[in-house]
Amino acid sequence: MSRQMGDSHRRFLQTMMANGIIDEQGAKALYQHCCEVHSTQCAADRLDDFIEVINSKLQPMFMQIRKGMSEVTGYQHYALVNMAETDITRMSSDYADNELELFRKTMDLIVGSENGTASSTDILNSTDSMTTKKLKKSETEHLLSRFVQDNWLSEKRGEYTLSTRCIIEMEQYIRKMYPDQVKVCYICHNVAFQCQICEKPTCGIKIHNPCVARYFKGRPDPHCPACEEFWPHEIPEIRRPRSQSRR
Numbered sequence: 575m576s577r578q579m580g581d582s583h584r585r586f587l588q589t590m591m592a593n594g595i596i597d598e599q600g601a602k603a604l605y606q607h608c609c610e611v612h613s614t615q616c617a618a619d620r621l622d623d624f625i626e627v628i629n630s631k632l633q634p635m636f637m638q639i640r641k642g643m644s645e646v647t648g649y650q651h652y653a654l655v656n657m658a659e660t661d662i663t664r665m666s667s668d669y670a671d672n673e674l675e676l677f678r679k680t681m682d683l684i685v686g687s688e689n690g691t692a693s694s695t696d697i698l699n700s701t702d703s704m705t706t707k708k709l710k711k712s713e714t715e716h717l718l719s720r721f722v723q724d725n726w727l728s729e730k731r732g733e734y735t736l737s738t739r740c741i742i743e744m745e746q747y748i749r750k751m752y753p754d755q756v757k758v759c760y761i762c763h764n765v766a767f768q769c770q771i772c773e774k775p776t777c778g779i780k781i782h783n784p785c786v787a788r789y790f791k792g793r794p795d796p797h798c799p800a801c802e803e804f805w806p807h808e809i810p811e812i813r814r815p816r817s818q819s820r821r
């Protein structure tokens with residue numbers, strides 16, 4: 575395969591720029607589509623090589639298409655990432671200072687929680703201690719839906735989590751900011767927020783829910799892979815590809 579960036583690569587990149595993030599199945603379909611439109615060779619297993627060609631051209635602009643797992647579905651996603659800004663200042667063109675402060679506070683709550691979520695009530699309460707211009711309740715609610723719309727947070731029944739895109743983009747920042755709180759998944763070694771935790775206090779390893787599903791599949795008597803203590807949590811089902819959620 576040519577290492578040169580062609581029209582098919584450019585088309586793929588344009589779609590990534592418009593979408594920000596795409597799941598693996600979507601990326602494969604897009605790759606095939608881009609190759610068909612521009613009559614270039616397409617091998618199903620060469621998606622990562624194809625992306626690498628794009629990444630080699632993005633590097634001087636401090637951008638990259640990076641792969642990461644959805645903590646909800648366990649499926650891989652591809653996100654177009656800004657490498658120049660390593661913290662949440664990357665969001666500063668879209669948000670005011672006090673809005674960024676609320677995002678930081680939300681992140682504090684999510685990272686500090688056991689299960690990687692923050693309730694809307696807790697987020698609303700956190701505005702009391704804001705140092706920048708305080709947000710009203712209605713402004714906070716509106717802002718939270720903007721964070722969801724812009725793909726920084728995900729929301730389910732009033733509980734907020736970091737979106738897959740946010741984790742892919744900000745992993746380094748999160749590791750640096752919360753070195754004592756951030757743990758990695760014992761199975762896949764990626765940072766883990768929404769996960770199950772070993773209840774043995776001296777162990778306390780974390781495993782993502784989809785990694786739990788895969789690891790304990792077919793093991794009727796689940797034990798912690800690190801300390802061998804009984805694993806008391808409900809073992810989730812393995813998700814089928816292309817369920818309702820795309821992130």
Ligand SMILES: [Zn+2]
Nearest residue numbers: 759762782785
């Ligand atoms: Zn994992």
Ligand SMILES: [Zn+2]
Nearest residue numbers: 772777798801
């Ligand atoms: Zn354990």
